[in-house]
Amino acid sequence: GETVSVETTSVDPLPSWNEGKTKEAIMAFVEGVTREGSPTFVPQADRIATFDNDGNLWSEQPFYFQLQFAIDRVRAMASDHPEWKDQQPFKALLEGDMQALMAEGEPGLIKLVMASHAGMTTADFDASVKDWLERARHPRFDQPYNTLVYQPMLELLDYLRDNGFTTFIVSGGGIDFMRPWTEEVYGIPPHQVVGSSIKAEFDYNAGSPVIRKLPELDFIDDKAGKPVGIHKFIGKKPIFASGNSDGDLQMLQYTASNPKGAFMLYLHHTDAEREWAYDRDSHIGRLDKGLDEAREKGWTVIDMKTDWKVVYPFQTVE
Amino acid sequence: GETVSVETTSVDPLPSWNEGKTKEAIMAFVEGVTREGSPTFVPQADRIATFDNDGNLWSEQPFYFQLQFAIDRVRAMASDHPEWKDQQPFKALLEGDMQALMAEGEPGLIKLVMASHAGMTTADFDASVKDWLERARHPRFDQPYNTLVYQPMLELLDYLRDNGFTTFIVSGGGIDFMRPWTEEVYGIPPHQVVGSSIKAEFDYNAGSPVIRKLPELDFIDDKAGKPVGIHKFIGKKPIFASGNSDGDLQMLQYTASNPKGAFMLYLHHTDAEREWAYDRDSHIGRLDKGLDEAREKGWTVIDMKTDWKVVYPFQTVE
Ligand SMILES: [Ca+2]
Numbered sequence: 001g002e003t004v005s006v007e008t009t010s011v012d013p014l015p016s017w018n019e020g021k022t023k024e025a026i027m028a029f030v031e032g033v034t035r036e037g038s039p040t041f042v043p044q045a046d047r048i049a050t051f052d053n054d055g056n057l058w059s060e061q062p063f064y065f066q067l068q069f070a071i072d073r074v075r076a077m078a079s080d081h082p083e084w085k086d087q088q089p090f091k092a093l094l095e096g097d098m099q100a101l102m103a104e105g106e107p108g109l110i111k112l113v114m115a116s117h118a119g120m121t122t123a124d125f126d127a128s129v130k131d132w133l134e135r136a137r138h139p140r141f142d143q144p145y146n147t148l149v150y151q152p153m154l155e156l157l158d159y160l161r162d163n164g165f166t167t168f169i170v171s172g173g174g175i176d177f178m179r180p181w182t183e184e185v186y187g188i189p190p191h192q193v194v195g196s197s198i199k200a201e202f203d204y205n206a207g208s209p210v211i212r213k214l215p216e217l218d219f220i221d222d223k224a225g226k227p228v229g230i231h232k233f234i235g236k237k238p239i240f241a242s243g244n245s246d247g248d249l250q251m252l253q254y255t256a257s258n259p260k261g262a263f264m265l266y267l268h269h270t271d272a273e274r275e276w277a278y279d280r281d282s283h284i285g286r287l288d289k290g291l292d293e294a295r296e297k298g299w300t301v302i303d304m305k306t307d308w309k310v311v312y313p314f315q316t317v318e
Numbered sequence: 319g320e321t322v323s324v325e326t327t328s329v330d331p332l333p334s335w336n337e338g339k340t341k342e343a344i345m346a347f348v349e350g351v352t353r354e355g356s357p358t359f360v361p362q363a364d365r366i367a368t369f370d371n372d373g374n375l376w377s378e379q380p381f382y383f384q385l386q387f388a389i390d391r392v393r394a395m396a397s398d399h400p401e402w403k404d405q406q407p408f409k410a411l412l413e414g415d416m417q418a419l420m421a422e423g424e425p426g427l428i429k430l431v432m433a434s435h436a437g438m439t440t441a442d443f444d445a446s447v448k449d450w451l452e453r454a455r456h457p458r459f460d461q462p463y464n465t466l467v468y469q470p471m472l473e474l475l476d477y478l479r480d481n482g483f484t485t486f487i488v489s490g491g492g493i494d495f496m497r498p499w500t501e502e503v504y505g506i507p508p509h510q511v512v513g514s515s516i517k518a519e520f521d522y523n524a525g526s527p528v529i530r531k532l533p534e535l536d537f538i539d540d541k542a543g544k545p546v547g548i549h550k551f552i553g554k555k556p557i558f559a560s561g562n563s564d565g566d567l568q569m570l571q572y573t574a575s576n577p578k579g580a581f582m583l584y585l586h587h588t589d590a591e592r593e594w595a596y597d598r599d600s601h602i603g604r605l606d607k608g609l610d611e612a613r614e615k616g617w618t619v620i621d622m623k624t625d626w627k628v629v630y631p632f633q634t635v636e
């Protein structure tokens with residue numbers, strides 16, 4: 001906290017951010033929150049910052065990375081499930097027919113998640129996520145999926161923590177899918193990751209206890225579920241919230257109601273060259289109502305193309 | 319973490335604990351976990367410690383303090399609910415007939431909790447807990463309920479944190495009932511409190527968003543629910559777990575299975591004079607199977623009467 005403020009006056013804490021009103025707004029907020037005697041000062045214990053993950057800390061195109069994980073899992077498990085050849089959504093998946101797969105909609109996706117995420121111990125699931133991250137490569141960048149994280153957001157997370165903030169992920173993605181790698185990649189430990197979940201049960205397992213994942217939805221941490229998830233897992237209202245889609249709007253509205261004052265941040269994907277450009281019409285990460293409300297209420301909107309010097313760490317030139 | 323170890327060699331970090339094998343076992347474990355090069359060294363990020371609350375960090379007699387809160391709430395709300403005069407468990411409660419109230423069993427208690435904990439915003443509930451803690455006095459000690467915390471356990475929490483542990487509460491009690499005061503009293507922030515919960519929903523509320531508590535159970539963080547709650551909220555297996563009843567047994571079993579090694583601690587209420595003495599036959603905080611398993615497996619059992627110099631902070635003589 002306090003000890004770092006000396007350093008941050010001499011070294012740029014956000015070197016991958018171009019100078020401009022976005023960077024200025026972030027730094028002015030942090031300065032106002034941390035400086036003793038400031039009218040907007042907030043005690044360290046209440047400096048809660050929440051970040052959406054998909055399309056906000058890492059990419060989400062051409063579709064959610066967790067869906068690719070589920071697809072790869074189902075493919076690997078298919079030899080043990082001959083019945084899948086005739087059952088949707090497995091049939092479409094195994095035939096590589098993404099259009100037919102998407103036509104199965106949310107019920108189809110839930111079946112995929114249950115088939116690929118349930119019926120095993122949490123330790124085995126954790127290992128399967130780590131194994132997938134080591135082997136799988138993103139089709140466009142030919143890089144492991146968890147290297148497609150945003151360098152400017154990594155700097156922002158560090159900057160906030162250096163200023164006494166506690167940083168949380170609040171994502172619609174699966175909590176058990178994120179936790180195996182968020183500590184190493186984002187510096188966010190598992191207990192500061194909030195996400196969607198399926199139920200689980202304790203099994204004494206003859207003296208070698210395990211937690212088994214069950215094929216039943218527990219909690220969907222999206223849209224109006226995000227403030228509920230924040231209350232449930234964090235128990236304090238954030239003073240800083242960051243997202244990229246309409247699925248984050250309620251989180252930002254909830255944060256904006258903090259009487260201590262708050263900073264609301266949207267990431268607008270405007271960079272088709274270095275990443276992707278999409279907003280109001282996208283099926284993934286749609287940003288429509290949120291963009292209107294951000295403009296109406298004066299929330300800060302990152303323009304990826306102009307605000308970021310670099311997108312991914314592997315594009316950083318020293 | 320490391321910086322404090324110098325201090326702890328010269329100043330006793332557990333001054334309210336009598337010398338003996340309980341204190342020695344705790345300190346030997348912490349020393350082995352924290353000393354670089356030790357065969358039992360555990361990295362700081364994995365030093366997860368979980369503590370039961372009722373009867374483990376604060377007292378739970380003559381009955382759970384949260385039940386007294388619910389009773390006081392129901393009494394205060396009774397004038398708005400004339401129908402309660404003829405409905406159990408409210409009738410028994412309003413007539414002060416604790417025996418009849420207890421005869422309503424768990425369904426009766428759940429009705430009390432729903433009537434006193436649901437149908438309001440989380441902010442209003444939070445305020446009602448703080449108000450109760452200011453006004454209510456414990457019948458035996460005539461002190462606010464949240465001063466009936468155990469001085470030796472406060473020292474243990476500090477000692478673990480000074481040695482790089484992250485401390486969590488994992489309680490069967492209501493998560494929203496604990497969070498308003500655990501940070502101030504135990505140094506445990508809301509996001510490190512795991513407990514039982516009822517469901518909640520987001521209400522945009524015409525631009526002043528709130529979370530409303532609903533009359534529906536969400537999660538029971540007791541017995542086999544404790545390891546499930548640990549997985550759900552913490553996402554790592556503890557290396558240190560502390561409880562006082564059979565409701566903690568699965569948490570201790572789960573912790574004992576940590577391949578990094580672990581410390582399991584039971585608090586045995588043996589001090590009728592300074593606190594209460596109860597174990598195998600108690601309706602509240604029964605410790606029966608857990609006591610047997612602790613002896614069988616060599617877990618550490620605190621004998622309150624002999625291991626603790628003082629019980630409550632207000633009994634401390636400087
Ligand atoms: Ca997103």
Ligand SMILES: [Ca+2]
Pocket residue numbers: 370371372373374561562563565603
């Ligand atoms: Ca207990």
